[in-house]
Amino acid sequence: MTTSSPNVNADPAELAKFSELAHRWWDTESEFRPLHQINPLRLGWIEGMAPLQGKRVLDVGCGGGILADAMARKGAQVLGIDLATRALRVAQLHALEAATPNVSYREVSVETLAEEQPGTYDVVTCMEMLEHVPDPASVVRACAALVKPGGMVFFSTIHRNPKAFLFAIVGAEYFLNLLPRGTHEYLKFIRPAELAAFCREAGLDWVTTRGLQYSPLSGRYWLSGDTSVNYLVATRKGA
Template identity: 65%
Template sequence: MTTNVDQLEINKFSELAHRWWDPTSEFRPLHEINPLRLEWINSLAPLAGKNVIDIGCGGGVLTEAMARKGAKVTGIDLSKKALKVADLHSLESGIEVRYKLISAEEMAAQEPGQFDVVTCMEMLEHVPDPASVVRAAAALVKPGGKVFFSTLNRNLKSYLFAVVGAEYVLRMLPRGTHDYGKFITPAELSQFVRSAGLQVDSLKGLTYNPLTKFYSLNNDTDVNYMVACSKPL
C-alpha cells in the first residue's frame, strides 16, 4: 500500500520529538490548546468507555488525555521517535495507550469499523493527500460514531497569523512548521468529509489572543478550526 506521507514532515517533527512533553518548548501551543479541544470532543462524544483512535498522534498529548477520560485509546503515527516518546510518557504516567507505527490508510485496512471515535488533529496539512486520510478515518469509525479533524484555513489572515505571526513574530513555533500551500479551507474539508460518507455536524474556531496569551473556542474559523463529523447508521 502506498503510504500517504511527506518524509520531510516526518523528519521535521522527529527531530523535535524529545521536546514533545515540555510545555515550554516548541510544542507549548499544543499543550495550551489541548484542554480546549479535549473538552470539545468529550462534549460531543463522551469518551468514557469508548474505543478511540488518534491519527497522527505525535508524542501523545491528546492521545493520553483521552485515555485519562476513560477511553481505550490507540495512537498511530509514522514517526518512530515521536512514538517512542509517547510510549515512554504513558509508562511514566501509568496511563495505558496502544501506540502503533502505521499509516491511517493501512490501519483502516487492518481494523475497519472498530472505533467509536476517531481524532485527527493538526495532521491533514502535513500530508500530500489529506482526502485519503479523511477516507481512512471514515473507514475506521463505526456507523453512528464520531470523527474529529482540526487544521488551518487558507486565506490571507491565516497566513499572517499562523505563519508570519506564530513562526516569525511571536516565535511560538519553529520556522517552517507550516506550509501555507497545504492549508485547507472549511469548504474543501467539508467536501472531503462528505465524499468519504461522513456528515459534517459542527465547526468550531480556535483563536489566540497575543495580549492575554490565551486561546479560546469560538465561531471564528478564519485561522485554526475544528470539524466534528458523524458516520450515518
C-alpha cells in the first residue's frame, strides 16, 4: 500500500468517521451490514454492463474493500484507493486472509492518481462516495481521466430532495438504525441532474441509471426504476 500526499478534496471529519469504524468493515452484522447486503446488487449490475473478467478496474473510495474484493473475484485486476488509512489496512488484511487474487490498495486521492495514470482503466467505480467529499465534480473529472476511451465509469449516490432526507437520514439513521447517526449530510446529496452535468463536463456519456430501494418489512434491497433516493449511474467515456 503506497501513500501519497493528502489531497484537499477530502473532509477530515468524514475520513475520521470511517476510520473509527474500520475494524468493523467485514462484520456483516455491523454498521456496514447495508453495504454487504447491496454489494451483490451493485456487483451484478456492473458486471452486466461491463463484464469484469480480465479487465483492469479502479475502485475509488474503496473503504474496507467490499466491492473491490468482489470485483477481483470476478476475474478483474483491481486497484482500490481511499484516503482513510485504517480502512485501507483492513482491506489489505482481508485480501491476505481471504487469498483474494489480483487486488491491491493504495492510499492516494483520485485526482493524484489521474495525473499519474490517465487513460489506464477499463472500468472505474465510485460508489457511495460522492456525497462525502467537498467537490464531487472534481472526483467525476478524475474518474473520467482515469478510464480508457470507450471504458465505463459507475457512480452511486443519494438524491437531494425531501423524500431522500426522510428515507436516507431520518429513516435509515434515526428510525431503523441501518446506519450510524451522522453518516450523511443532506446538503451534500446530489441531484441526478447535477451529476449528469458533472459527467457531461468531464466527457462522460450518461448511459443508464437505476434506483436502489429497501423494504423495512422484509429487510430486502432491490434495484428499480425509482431514482428518488439512492441511485446508480452508468457512464461511458467517448472514444
